Amino acid sequence: MPYLDQGEFYSEFGTYDVEITVPQKYVVAAxxxxxxxxxxxxxxxxxxxxxxxxxxxxFASKDFEKESMTASVGGKPLTFAVYYQKGKEKVWQNSLNIMKQAVELRNEWIGPYPYDVVTVVESRDANGGMEYPTITVISDLGNTLSRDQIIHHEIGHNWFYGVIATNERLHPWMDEGMNTFYDRRTDSVLMAQTTSKQKRFASQFNETAVQNGMLASLYNMKTDQPIETPSAQFTSINYGMIAYIKASKWMELLEKTMGRESFDLLMRRYYAEWKFKHPYPEDFKALAESLHGSSLDQVFDLLNAKGRLKPPVKKKIAPKPLLSINPNDSTYALAVAPAIGYNMYDKIQVGAVVHNYNLPLSNFRFVAAPLYATGSKSFNGLGRVEYNFYSGNRGHVKLFATASKFNMNAFTDEKGTTGYLSFFKLVPGIEYELPRTSPLSTARRYIRFKHFNLKETLLRFERDTVANSFIPFYPEQNRYINQFQIGIENNRTLYPYSVALQGEQGKGFLKASVTANYYYNYSGGGGMQVRAFAGKFFYTGDKSITSRFALDRYHFNMTGSNGYEDYT
Structure with missing residues (x-):
């Protein structure tokens, strides 16, 4: 089978007799x-x-330290061992007892652990954890609660993957989803034994809340995939969110449908009948229906469906901190926080930021940051509002508008009076993202239109003939630009690229341009960014000196737009 970086193992059972020869200074765990x-x-x-x-x-290392213990679990002696890097004693303190707890809970809920040893190995490159029969490799995650959760998850794979060897290439949920379901049961046990400081952190930013928020966002954007999707056909985010998280929620639904007692009996029977074998979804369903006494088609059909497992509840608005996660998908989080800004003319600006860019992402999103400028004594700010229409295989339509107001210059006359030159920008627009050729495609194709409405305060002078002086006054000028763009961007890992065709129209001019970007990856790491640009400026009225001067700010520059030239 060719190497695939997503999805895991499927192989036949056997007996392994292995000899490993290493230099004397190395310690081996296997x-x-x-x-x-x-x-x-x-x-x-x-x-x-x-x-x-x-x-x-x-695994082998010159820096391994080993701790071990033998304990009776379910009347059977088991040897627990942890191998960690030198100097990491505190990181792995009490880990042997957590390993024992993991086996005890899975034994109770599923069935007896069939082997004699349970081993955990620390690695700098484990990216969380990775399971193998009787042994797992785990990285230092920085806090005890996360470490304990990973230990439970990876040891739990000895039941789902190790003993019940489903085909994870075709049905990853039967491994990861079932194991994650039992992780959720374990979480309540772990939370009961953590410190109050860890509990406070977990309640605000716990992993389950993040996962629920991301999963609900995928539902809203219609980019999720069915649970019963082969590993190689999942997008990277869906592999984690669907095969692990949604599948575990499907297990919760099955448990609720059957009742806790019948469900636990199902899982113990499933383990007893299929250990050291290769069951498929239909085998699991047949056993579930035999114990339930009636059809479970309504539940099992959801394995092949996209979207939520149950209808969403009616939501209520709830204030939240600046960065918020809704673990139950039942509220619209309205995040509020203080804001501060600065520029040369407004000086320090104070205000607030209000937004709903939280997990889960809703179709309607906004952010507003009203500010009071202590220098100009004026009210400024910026904001954005958008509404998204997701239609799955018909693409994505986004209606949006952005607005901003600040001061861009100032003038102090001979009497010491300061006048401020402000600008206000309002940009409504629409974007259509074409449907992707497949869920795995990384190419994004879009058509976008923006209408720039710009209002600026100008500085002008009129002559006072009596006082023989010039008096400043501040008229307002309105202008507009229509911008149309067609583009494609592909942020793939190797050789990402983008191409954009753009046309702009304003009073007295047209602009057309094409921009292409390409990143060439070097085989030894790093790479080279290549950019190509071509553009043409057209006058639609007279080409007098006056019109040239008036339209100078819209011309193409080798250095790009800046200052008063930049309206985007």
């Missing part, structure tokens, strides 16, 4: 039982054996 360790002058030879596994993993 799957199965260590039968003997032979040490010579320069090498060590480790001999391992394990029956009824379908993979074997081993």
């Amino acid at each position: 799957s199965g039982n260590l039968l003997r360790e032979h040490v010579s002058d320069t090498f060590k030879v480790y001999t391992y054996r394990q029956e009824n596994i379908h993979d074997f993993a081993w």
